[in-house]
Amino acid sequence: MLKWKRFRHPLFGSNTYVLYNDEGEAVIVDPTELVVRQSVLRFISDENLKLQMVINTHGHWDHISGNRLLKDTYGIPIAIHEKDREFLLRPDLNLGAFLGKFQEQYDTSPPADITLRDGDRIFDMEVIHTPGHTPGSICLAYPGRDEPSIVLTGDTIFMDSIGRVDLPMGSEEEMLKSLRMLIKILRRNTLILPGHGEVGTWERLEEVNAVLREFLNSWTDS
Numbered sequence: 001m002l003k004w005k006r007f008r009h010p011l012f013g014s015n016t017y018v019l020y021n022d023e024g025e026a027v028i029v030d031p032t033e034l035v036v037r038q039s040v041l042r043f044i045s046d047e048n049l050k051l052q053m054v055i056n057t058h059g060h061w062d063h064i065s066g067n068r069l070l071k072d073t074y075g076i077p078i079a080i081h082e083k084d085r086e087f088l089l090r091p092d093l094n095l096g097a098f099l100g101k102f103q104e105q106y107d108t109s110p111p112a113d114i115t116l117r118d119g120d121r122i123f124d125m126e127v128i129h130t131p132g133h134t135p136g137s138i139c140l141a142y143p144g145r146d147e148p149s150i151v152l153t154g155d156t157i158f159m160d161s162i163g164r165v166d167l168p169m170g171s172e173e174e175m176l177k178s179l180r181m182l183i184k185i186l187r188r189n190t191l192i193l194p195g196h197g198e199v200g201t202w203e204r205l206e207e208v209n210a211v212l213r214e215f216l217n218s219w220t221d222s
């Protein structure tokens with residue numbers, strides 16, 4: 001069974017997730033430096049978790065800024081989709097050039113140790129490549145895309161909105177394809193763990209997410 005704990009960055013609003021199993025093995029998805037320093041390190045030691053790696057759903061600063069601190073503390077590898085690996089090292093792409101000034105100590109991450117592709121399996125989850133917000137955005141489906149009970153959606157989709165496509169290397173067409181593909185995969189009771197905001201079921205998301213409906217409707221003729 002996969003357990004999870006969410007930590008929210010007070011300024012960026014992005015969610016850091018610690019995912020762990022019955023054996024106490026754990027991965028951290030989208031760590032921000034502030035919440036790692038203030039909360040996650042303590043949680044890891046209180047729960048006696050054996051951290052295995054960091055996974056970034058994409059390369060934006062509000063999802064990677066804790067990579068360096070976790071790497072320095074635990075020596076664990078960093079995994080990201082191959083198409084976002086450059087983002088880790090470039091503040092102009094990861095937006096650290098703009099966001100980093102407020103809170104976080106660095107504006108880059110260490111380089112990726114593991115690059116991911118669609119269909120890869122990592123910590124009992126399946127990587128689903130969902131480009132659009134960035135070229136290497138991924139969702140993570142547990143236990144897999146065939147019967148997803150939990151899906152981490154990064155900045156591709158939130159309970160009340162969808163990810164921006166107007167940032168460097170974003171693509172509206174790619175986002176449309178990714179969302180249409182996700183809709184086929186997700187089930188009513190799939191729990192969505194988004195990159196920002198609250199957690200909820202896919203059924204609930206479909207009810208309340210007017211932005212998603214409008215976006216899809218605006219493309220129905222194409």
Ligand SMILES: [Zn+2]
Nearest residue numbers: 058060133155
């Ligand atoms: Zn983002």
Ligand SMILES: [Zn+2]
Nearest residue numbers: 014062155195
């Ligand atoms: Zn974000």
